[in-house]
Amino acid sequence: MRRLWIILTYVIFTLLLIVPLVKIFTGAWEEGIDGFWDALSRPQSIHALMMTGIIVVLVTIINTLFGVMLALYLVRAQWLGPRLKRLLNSIVDLPFAVSPVIGGLMIVLILGPSTVIGALFADMGVNIVYALPGMILATLFVTFPIMVREVMPVLQEIGAQQEEAASTLGAYSWYTFWKVTWPSIRWGVIYGVVLTVARSMGEFGAVLVVSGNIMNKTQTATTLVYQDVENFNVVAANGIALVLAAVSVGLLLLMEWSKKRREVH
Amino acid sequence: MHIEVRGLNKSFGDFNAVKDVSFDIEKGKLIGLLGPSGGGKTSILRMLAGLETPTSGDIVFHGQRVNDLPPQERGIGFVFQNYALFKHMTVYDNVAFGLKVKKLSKEKIRERVMYLIELTGLKGFEHRYPHQLSGGQRQRVAFARALAPEPQLLLLDEPFAAIDAKIRTELRTWLKEMIERVGITSIFVTHDQEEAIEVADEIMIISKGRLEQKGSPWDIYKNPETPFVASFIGESTIVEDISILKGFESLSDQPGTKALIRPEYIEHGKPGEIKLASAATTATVRQLHFRGSEWMVELAIGDTKLITYRSLEREVLQVGGQVQVLVHRAYMFNDDDSWIMENPLKVDPMPIHI
Numbered sequence: 001m002r003r004l005w006i007i008l009t010y011v012i013f014t015l016l017l018i019v020p021l022v023k024i025f026t027g028a029w030e031e032g033i034d035g036f037w038d039a040l041s042r043p044q045s046i047h048a049l050m051m052t053g054i055i056v057v058l059v060t061i062i063n064t065l066f067g068v069m070l071a072l073y074l075v076r077a078q079w080l081g082p083r084l085k086r087l088l089n090s091i092v093d094l095p096f097a098v099s100p101v102i103g104g105l106m107i108v109l110i111l112g113p114s115t116v117i118g119a120l121f122a123d124m125g126v127n128i129v130y131a132l133p134g135m136i137l138a139t140l141f142v143t144f145p146i147m148v149r150e151v152m153p154v155l156q157e158i159g160a161q162q163e164e165a166a167s168t169l170g171a172y173s174w175y176t177f178w179k180v181t182w183p184s185i186r187w188g189v190i191y192g193v194v195l196t197v198a199r200s201m202g203e204f205g206a207v208l209v210v211s212g213n214i215m216n217k218t219q220t221a222t223t224l225v226y227q228d229v230e231n232f233n234v235v236a237a238n239g240i241a242l243v244l245a246a247v248s249v250g251l252l253l254l255m256e257w258s259k260k261r262r263e264v265h
Numbered sequence: 266m267h268i269e270v271r272g273l274n275k276s277f278g279d280f281n282a283v284k285d286v287s288f289d290i291e292k293g294k295l296i297g298l299l300g301p302s303g304g305g306k307t308s309i310l311r312m313l314a315g316l317e318t319p320t321s322g323d324i325v326f327h328g329q330r331v332n333d334l335p336p337q338e339r340g341i342g343f344v345f346q347n348y349a350l351f352k353h354m355t356v357y358d359n360v361a362f363g364l365k366v367k368k369l370s371k372e373k374i375r376e377r378v379m380y381l382i383e384l385t386g387l388k389g390f391e392h393r394y395p396h397q398l399s400g401g402q403r404q405r406v407a408f409a410r411a412l413a414p415e416p417q418l419l420l421l422d423e424p425f426a427a428i429d430a431k432i433r434t435e436l437r438t439w440l441k442e443m444i445e446r447v448g449i450t451s452i453f454v455t456h457d458q459e460e461a462i463e464v465a466d467e468i469m470i471i472s473k474g475r476l477e478q479k480g481s482p483w484d485i486y487k488n489p490e491t492p493f494v495a496s497f498i499g500e501s502t503i504v505e506d507i508s509i510l511k512g513f514e515s516l517s518d519q520p521g522t523k524a525l526i527r528p529e530y531i532e533h534g535k536p537g538e539i540k541l542a543s544a545a546t547t548a549t550v551r552q553l554h555f556r557g558s559e560w561m562v563e564l565a566i567g568d569t570k571l572i573t574y575r576s577l578e579r580e581v582l583q584v585g586g587q588v589q590v591l592v593h594r595a596y597m598f599n600d601d602d603s604w605i606m607e608n609p610l611k612v613d614p615m616p617i618h619i
Contacts, residue, residue, distance in 0.1 A: 161349035164316050167336045168343040169363035170414055179362075183353040 024245055027238030039239030047216050048224040049243065052201060054132070055220065059139045059200045064193055067147025068185070074148070075155040076163075092148050095141055103141045104209030107134055130212040135220070138206035143199045150192035151185055158184045190258045198251045201244060266326055266340075266417035266450050267292050268313070273322035275308050275474075282308040284474040286322075290467075295444055296452045297465030301497075305474040306454040310420050313452065314343050326418070342411030342449075344421040348403045350395040356382070356406050357391040363414035381409040384443070400428045401436055408440070412447065419444065421453035425460060437464050458498055462486075470494050488605070492525065492598040501525045501596075502572050509566055510592050511546045512608035524595040524606075531573040532591040533564065535580070544610035545589040550582050564590060 028036050039045060073080070074089055095103060111118045111128045121128055128134045162184075166176040204222040211218035213227065221240055228237035268290040275283040283305045290296055298306040311317040313324060315336035324331050331339055351359050360381055364374045382388055385405040395403055404424060411419060424440065425433045441464050444451050455461050461468050462482040470477040470485065470493070478490045489495035496503070504510075507524035508517035516522055532539060539545045548571065552563040560575040562582060571590065575582065582588065594607045 159349075161345050161347065162351055164336075165343065165345060165349040165351075165410075166362065167316070168314055168339075168341055169410070170337045170366040171362070172337060175366060180351055 021245065024238050024241045027234060028242040030235050030238070035235050036239045036242075039233075039236035040243070042236070044215050044219060044224060045236070045240060048219045048221045048240070051132070051135070051219065052221040055136055055139050055207075056197055056200050058136055059143060060193055060196050062136075062140060063143055063147050063196050064189065067144065067192065068151055068189060071148045071151035071155055072181075075152055076160060092145050094145075095143075096145050100138075100142050100203065100205035101209055104138045104206035107137055107141065107206075107210050111137070129210055130214070130218060132218070134210040135207050135218060138210040139200045139203050142203050142206050143196045146195045146199060147189070147192040150188045150195070154185045154188040155181075187258055187261045190261075191255065194251050194255045194258060198248055198255075201247065267328070268418065268450065269323075269325040270309075270313075271323045271325070273309065273312065273324070274320045275305070275312060275317065276320050281474055283312070283319075286471075286474075286476045288469060288476060288479055290450060290452070292450055293448055294450060295441065295464065295466045297461035297468045298452060298454045298471055299458060299461040299465075299468050299497075300456065300471035300477075302456050304471050306456075306471045307422055308474075309471065310422055310452065310454050313418070314341050314420050315339050316343075340417040342414070342416035342419045344404070344407045344411050344419070344424055346423040346426055348395075348407040348427075350403060350406055350410070352395050355392050355394055356387060356398070359395070359406055360409045360413050362410060367414060377413060381413055384446075385409045401432050404428065404436065408443070412449070417450065419449050419451040421451065423454055423456070425455070425457075433460075440464065462498075470497060472497070489596060490603075492596075492603055495525050495596045495598070495603075499527050500572070501527050502570060504569055504571070504595070506569065507595060507597070509546070509569060510590075512544050512592065512610040513595065513606070516597070516606075519599065522597055522599040524597050526571065526592060526595050528561075528573045530593045530595065531564075531571055532593065533562065533573055533575070533588050536587065536589055539589045539591050541591060541611060542589070544608055545591045548588055548590045550584055550586045550588060553582060553584055564588065566590070 028039070031038075040049075070092070074085060074092075077085075080088070108129050109115070111121070111134065113119065113122055113127070113129060118128060126133065128137070158181075162180050163176050166180045171179070202222060203220075204226070207220055208223050208226070211220070211223065213219055213223045215224075215227070219227070221244055225237045225240050225244075228234070228240070270289075271287050273283055273286040274281070286305075286309060298309060300306050308317060312319050315331070315334060319332065326339065336343075351362065354362070357378055360378045361374050364377055369377075378391075382391055385408060387402065387405055387409065390398065390402065395406070398406065404427075408424075421440075425436060428436060437460060453464070465482065467480060468482055468485055469479045472493050478485055478494045480488075485494060486498055489498060495501065502525070504524045504526055506517075507513045507522075508515075513524070516524075533548070536547075546566055548564040548566045550562060551565045551570070554561040554563075556574070559577060560582070562573050562575050564571045564573065571592075573590075591611075592608055593611065594605060597604050597606050
């Protein structure tokens with residue numbers, strides 16, 4: 001009986017994780033290296049991968065910066081009442097709880113071309129929805145909790161005493177942050193960066209709603225895969241999916257490594 | 266550094282952690298803030314350091330009001346309860362931190378750090394990390410780190426709390442010597458009266474946010490000003506009705522007055538052993554506890570219980586036996602007043618002149 005359960009577990013694990021990975025790999029090579037190469041060198045593929053790249057880089061930078069800052073303020077700020085802190089703390093998790101599609105929809109409803117704010121920006125020549133800024137906003141929305149959630153527990157665990165000690169020794173906040181706080185939280189931040197990159201690279205729902213999925217304009221790698229599948233262009237879809245999967249595996253290895261380092265320190 | 270504190274208050278929401286505390290500290294003194302846990306001692310210390318903002322009141326260093334100065338500019342050293350060493354820095358870098366902040370030259374930093382490392386007996390440990398040190402060594406590092414930028418005032422929050430009882434005594438003596446050698450005004454917080462009495466020049470007793478009494482350990486022991494101080498310092502038994510004791514009968518007309526009697530105020534002996542027999546009351550030995558170097562004796566007079574000690578050299582008492590008890594003095598208190606009362610019968614009623 002016990003053996004049966006073990007076998008069943010492995011079968012499910014294989015079916016869910018291993019088989020799709022193998023399938024993506026073989027599917028991408030179905031028409032040889034040329035098929036794979038053709039799929040990737042289509043102009044829309046290059047454009048979509050570039051869009052994904054831009055979004056990943058910008059989102060990761062913005063999220064790291066503000067995520068670390070919000071974590072610091074939520075844990076350390078004394079001017080926030082404990083009740084307000086708790087409220088903010090639970091609001092941070094909102095994007096995890098809300099479907100990304102709804103997140104995207106909210107952005108369209110607030111900043112879409114037919115809204116006041118959207119029209120205002122459009123007059124200044126900046127389109128937000130159905131353009132890159134909206135896609136970045138949508139991805140930011142979805143990935144925002146990651147960094148905060150990685151850094152906050154570390155900050156809580158190390159406590160404020162080392163920082164207070166630094167202040168009694170004459171160090172001001174900037175110096176204290178880099179010399180005292182940063183060395184303690186850096187592995188948490190790196191872990192958060194890896195997760196943010198992975199999540200923003202794979203984001204689909206929110207981006208699809210906000211971008212409108214216009215080829216060569218607002219299409220990302222994931223929405224292109226979606227479109228290729230819709231058009232029965234399975235080889236191309238597999239090719240792009242393989243690129244995304246390969247980066248993800250690389251990130252996974254990086255994540256394991258950073259997790260280990262984080263435990264050491 | 267001369268320190269003046271006037272009308273200091275601190276409240277966290279509805280809770281008043283510190284209530285109207287005022288005191289002066291002379292330059293070079295070693296002061297112990299003593300009181301039960303949660304009494305507001307640490308809050309006072311943190312306000313002196315600038316880590317906490319007073320709700321009201323003034324803190325004056327050297328005649329200058331420092332309330333609005335951040336901790337960076339107060340010229341203080343702070344030793345935290347758990348040392349708060351920078352755990353990713355070596356001992357050397359920990360001690361050098363305050364000097365690097367001041368942007369001193371490399372040679373000057375090296376000179377000062379090596380001097381402090383030698384002074385605190387940490388030579389050879391410069392390249393260790395905090396997690397590779399024992400509790401006592403960590404405390405020394407914290408001490409050296411706090412002293413490095415040459416502060417005017419050293420604040421120590423429960424400096425011995427996290428150390429094994431065995432090394433604690435040794436470290437206490439060490440710290441006292443070290444502070445005397447450096448000649449720095451210091452304030453430390455403790456809940457251990459033995460520690461405060463042994464280390465401090467002066468003790469401030471803090472309870473429920475109030476300063477109960479300030480004075481030398483001997484002063485506080487001899488003349489406690491409030492019932493709290495009397496019961497907190499030293500050992501004592503509270504007697505509800507002291508008029509049952511010979512010499513204190515006059516107090517029967519003062520209901521509500523209680524007496525606090527220390528074991529060392531009580532003389533006891535077998536009938537005939539006490540010279541002033543007229544001032545002695547008969548008591549029953551209720552229980553005997555062996556305390557290593559002496560006997561702790563529980564005596565009963567009616568319903569009243571008294572505790573005293575008996576030397577091992579004297580004849581061993583029997584439980585249930587009768588002894589004579591002479592109470593030399595008692596600390597009396599009621600809702601309005603408190604005073605020390607000597608046993609009036611101690612003066613020989615019929616002195617014999619030769």
